[in-house]
Amino acid sequence: MDERLNFVQRMAILTELVQRLGEVGRTSLMKLAYLLQTVKQVPLGYRFQFYLYGPYDPQVLSDVSVAEFWGALQEEYHAYGCDSYGYKIRPTEEASRLTEMEHETVQRYREAIEWAVQEFGNYNAAQMELIATLVWIDREFFWKSRKTTMRDLVQAVRNLKPHFSEREVEQIANNLHQKGILLSVVSK
Amino acid sequence: MSKVYEIRCPIHGFIELDEWEWEIINQPAFQRLRRIRQLGLTDYVYPGAMHTRFEHALGVMHIATRLYDAIVQRSGELLKSEFRYNDDGLRKDRRVVRLAALLHDVGHAPLSHAAEELMPRRDRDTFYRHEDYTAAIIRTALREAIENHPINATNYHIKADEVASLIEGSAELPRRLLFWRDLISSQMDADRMDYLLRDSYHAGVRYGVYDLDRLVNTVCAIAHERESTRQIVIGVSEDGWHAAESLVLARYYMFTQVYFHKTRRIYDYHIVEAMRKALPNGQLPPPDEQGIREFLQWDDWRFLGTIQAGQAGEHGKRIIERRHYRAIYSTAETPTPDEWELFNAIEAKLSAAGIPYYADSAEKQAWYNLEEMEIVVSRAHAAPVLLSTISHPVRNLRGIQQQRLYVPPEQRRQAEEIVAEVKPNG
Numbered sequence: 292m293d294e295r296l297n298f299v300q301r302m303a304i305l306t307e308l309v310q311r312l313g314e315v316g317r318t319s320l321m322k323l324a325y326l327l328q329t330v331k332q333v334p335l336g337y338r339f340q341f342y343l344y345g346p347y348d349p350q351v352l353s354d355v356s357v358a359e360f361w362g363a364l365q366e367e368y369h370a371y372g373c374d375s376y377g378y379k380i381r382p383t384e385e386a387s388r389l390t391e392m393e394h395e396t397v398q399r400y401r402e403a404i405e406w407a408v409q410e411f412g413n414y415n416a417a418q419m420e421l422i423a424t425l426v427w428i429d430r431e432f433f434w435k436s437r438k439t440t441m442r443d444l445v446q447a448v449r450n451l452k453p454h455f456s457e458r459e460v461e462q463i464a465n466n467l468h469q470k471g472i473l474l475s476v477v478s479k
Numbered sequence: 480m481s482k483v484y485e486i487r488c489p490i491h492g493f494i495e496l497d498e499w500e501w502e503i504i505n506q507p508a509f510q511r512l513r514r515i516r517q518l519g520l521t522d523y524v525y526p527g528a529m530h531t532r533f534e535h536a537l538g539v540m541h542i543a544t545r546l547y548d549a550i551v552q553r554s555g556e557l558l559k560s561e562f563r564y565n566d567d568g569l570r571k572d573r574r575v576v577r578l579a580a581l582l583h584d585v586g587h588a589p590l591s592h593a594a595e596e597l598m599p600r601r602d603r604d605t606f607y608r609h610e611d612y613t614a615a616i617i618r619t620a621l622r623e624a625i626e627n628h629p630i631n632a633t634n635y636h637i638k639a640d641e642v643a644s645l646i647e648g649s650a651e652l653p654r655r656l657l658f659w660r661d662l663i664s665s666q667m668d669a670d671r672m673d674y675l676l677r678d679s680y681h682a683g684v685r686y687g688v689y690d691l692d693r694l695v696n697t698v699c700a701i702a703h704e705r706e707s708t709r710q711i712v713i714g715v716s717e718d719g720w721h722a723a724e725s726l727v728l729a730r731y732y733m734f735t736q737v738y739f740h741k742t743r744r745i746y747d748y749h750i751v752e753a754m755r756k757a758l759p760n761g762q763l764p765p766p767d768e769q770g771i772r773e774f775l776q777w778d779d780w781r782f783l784g785t786i787q788a789g790q791a792g793e794h795g796k797r798i799i800e801r802r803h804y805r806a807i808y809s810t811a812e813t814p815t816p817d818e819w820e821l822f823n824a825i826e827a828k829l830s831a832a833g834i835p836y837y838a839d840s841a842e843k844q845a846w847y848n849l850e851e852m853e854i855v856v857s858r859a860h861a862a863p864v865l866l867s868t869i870s871h872p873v874r875n876l877r878g879i880q881q882q883r884l885y886v887p888p889e890q891r892r893q894a895e896e897i898v899a900e901v902k903p904n905g
Contacts, residue, residue, distance in 0.1 A: 298878075299819060334604070338608070341648045341649070341657075342657065342661070343658060344710050349666075352853075352878075353880075356876075357813055357877060357880055360815075424650070427650050431650050434601070447650065447651065450653070
């Protein structure tokens, strides 16, 4: 049977994340939700698929929009110069009302939320995309019972994200490996 | 010169296939789609909605090809510089995309998405999905037809694994195929473009009608930067954004009026429970070598036959007798916190009173989920933007989380009394 959290519980977890971070972009929040579900097995029930911009499930943004309707979150569009844009999500003064409504759920997954904030709270959107892509590929190798080397994993990621240098990918991949987040890597 | 076959389609006119594709669709695994209805038992509400996955698969291939050709024509130089394409490469990938579009649904269970709940666990945290079955079927039952046809052997050398990986969305796909995957599964994919028009036509409604030709005329590849990440995505040019808007709204109307219709939804529940009774072990076999052979034996005909033979339990009987559970309470499409509390209170009272009930939510219908449509619009004299920043209707669409409670018709009156008791006046 499907034991996924309901939409209110999910909104509470996302809101708690945003409260802890103070402010977060859509990409980062999407990837944090992916990591919570995939690495920490928080049963968010999202159905992530892999795109060029990494793991993505639009249900995450749907939950944010309902949380906004409930007055817990606020989303603002920002243009960065002439060429780039993003959305910033912030908690409102009413955010605690939602997290209190699902106090038990938030407490149950407090450790996982804390982990996400501590481990990834300082990364930017591009780095979060890279981290989530590394974990996705790692899990794909793992499900196929394929043991891999760090070099192969890094190469697989760079094939998809050529704008990252080998050094950048290696650094983040090694960091994830040291924290025990990667399952398929057996050697360098 | 390869022979060209034409199949009539009520939506697209003539759909063309060559000898290679003709052989593929004549395989038993593909012909099975003639026996899988697109919308389950939606004909219980809209009697015309008897169309099958077979015609839909052809339609998706047709639209995917139109989109592919339009993008290559309009954005060829960008594609060549970004992915190092030459003309031969573009021709080959056109065939890969066409095949993926044609075969994207071969892994559907009987009565389509309803039965997805009966797919077994893949691991502790995830369940198999129809895409996993599709990929397995392509790699096994359809491999020979894909790889060994002379047209492929001479000209393209396409492997079944490439087609399967494109549908699965494997991260091992070459970057250029991940780009094209957006035509199979994304906010602007050929799948939804076909099913909106087709479902609308067969249901006899107009909600799903949008300007497909204008979308094809304006679709393009766009290089855009979002939160300091640059990617190439499929979007529309500036003069096509209203057509993109019409696609988003069509999806919203079809979702709320057809796919999430209260009676249509409860029959999905009855189908699942009836199939649970009819299937060995109460679930579909996994998509491994033996399991896929068993899976391919299941289609609507077989399942409806088990209902007819009285082998699908109480819910099978309800389906035959049209004695479905009735909705006694429904929140708004996006419920408020108060409505959510009221819903929970009614549910608790029904449980305390010993009344069997079913609690449905819009998100259980993830396959036709109405998500935020992040369609990118290119602009001649400025950076690309998201459709939601220039379209007020799209910007103001919220996630749909409508919740409903259903009870057996025999207990409807008692349940409605409970609702009246719990619900505040006015």
